[in-house]
Amino acid sequence: MTDQTALTVEDVAERLHVSRSGVYALIKSDSIGFYKVGRKIRFTEEQLRDYIEHAGRSARRPAEDKLLALEEGRYFDLSEPRRAEGGFVICGQDLILDILSNFLRMRGVMALRAYIGSYDSLVSLYHDKVAVATAHLWDSTSGEYNISHVRALLPGIRCVVVNVTYRTQGLYVARGNPKGIGDWSDLAREDVTLINREKGAGSRVLLDENLKLLGLYGSAINGYGNENQSHLAVASAVGRGEADVAVGTEKIARQVDNIEFIPMKKERYDLVVKKEHFERPEVATMMHILRSEKFRNEFRGIGGYDTTEMGNIVAET
Structure with a gap:
């Protein structure tokens, strides 16, 4: 392999249309393969293609299976013993959540990721398997996003719905x-x-x-x-x-x-948190990050995100 066939962090960031810190978040979570030349991080074209082909999820097994796979009966809740064991689990599949988790870890919150869709994300929140759900579920009857689905899938549960981005x-x-x-x-x-x-x-x-x-x-x-x-x-x-x-x-x-x-x-892409947990330190830290200019700046140069309402409370159900 020669330097001509190697890709730098900057090359991958440009190809994926993400920031440098977004690439480092993928590296830290083992979502993309890489190698080192001395202290420099490099990627092959094959590693980049593999990430794109498998949505950045192929390199995490078996650690991801152990920590994040809800289908294997390892359920997360917000009790103190379980949080100490399992961390602060955020559901969803967008890269913006990987970068959010990276910011949280840098601030001492053991943020973990569960790569599941909107419906399963809300159901997992209802069963206290995760701390934060995300959703982009349209309701053709009301013409709105997420609110009716939150009420239906978390019946009787008071929740706070927070905007992450529009896409x-x-x-x-x-x-x-x-x-x-x-x-x-x-x-x-x-x-x-x-x-x-x-x-x-x-x-x-x-x-x-x-x-x-x-x-x-x-x-x-x-x-x-x-x-x-x-x-x-x-x-x-x-x-x-x-x-x-x-x-x-x-x-x-x-x-x-x-x-x-x-x-x-x-579409509106939102975070959902149970209201009784909204004042907890992990959630407060997450809200502080979402509302910070530093975090929002991570996405200014990335097409496809409208972050003008990021961190705003959309509704309380």
Whole structure:
């Protein structure tokens, strides 16, 4: 391997459209492979492709499985013994949460990550498996994000909903849009094949809500049952020609070759915390970080994020 084939932290930050600290957060969490030349960190093209292909989740196993995998019965709650053992668990799949966790760790909070979708995130919060849930769940009846879902999935539980960012959701299509896809109704065409997100993901809920408005069932959509658990993975599948369309965020479209992005809806991405825990030191530290100019500056140069309301309380349920 020569220096010509090596990528620096700056190279990876540019390719992923994130800040240098965002790359270091990925390194610290073992989300991306790397190697060292002396004290300098370097990456191969293969390591970068592997991160994009697997949404930055392939390198963490078995430690992540031990600490974060809720499906294996290791449940997190907010009792003092469990917090001391398991840390302060934040759910969600956006890079912004990885960087938030890194800021928390630098301030002495043992922040851990659970990479699960919005629906499962809220259910985990209800069962006290995690400290912080995140959600971007649209309700076609009210036309609003998250509030009705928080009330439904945490019945009788008083919660505080805090904005993290606004993002644009839309359709990933092949470069040049050869199938001429332009609206939700085009997904029902016989010549169009979808690659879907998993049940409970915000992008999946947005799709299902729009299909409902059109009077369509998922069974009418080619590829509806073909699921994957990250925006990067479904976008990459479209870029490779394995599917014609997928639903995801604008930011990811900038990281994948051979695709275009069709904007469909501006979404609100929120944190949810049980109100009885809102004054705890870990949450207070998190709120201080979210409202700080230093943290907000991390995302000023990154496309796809609107942080003007970051740290604002949206609602109390």
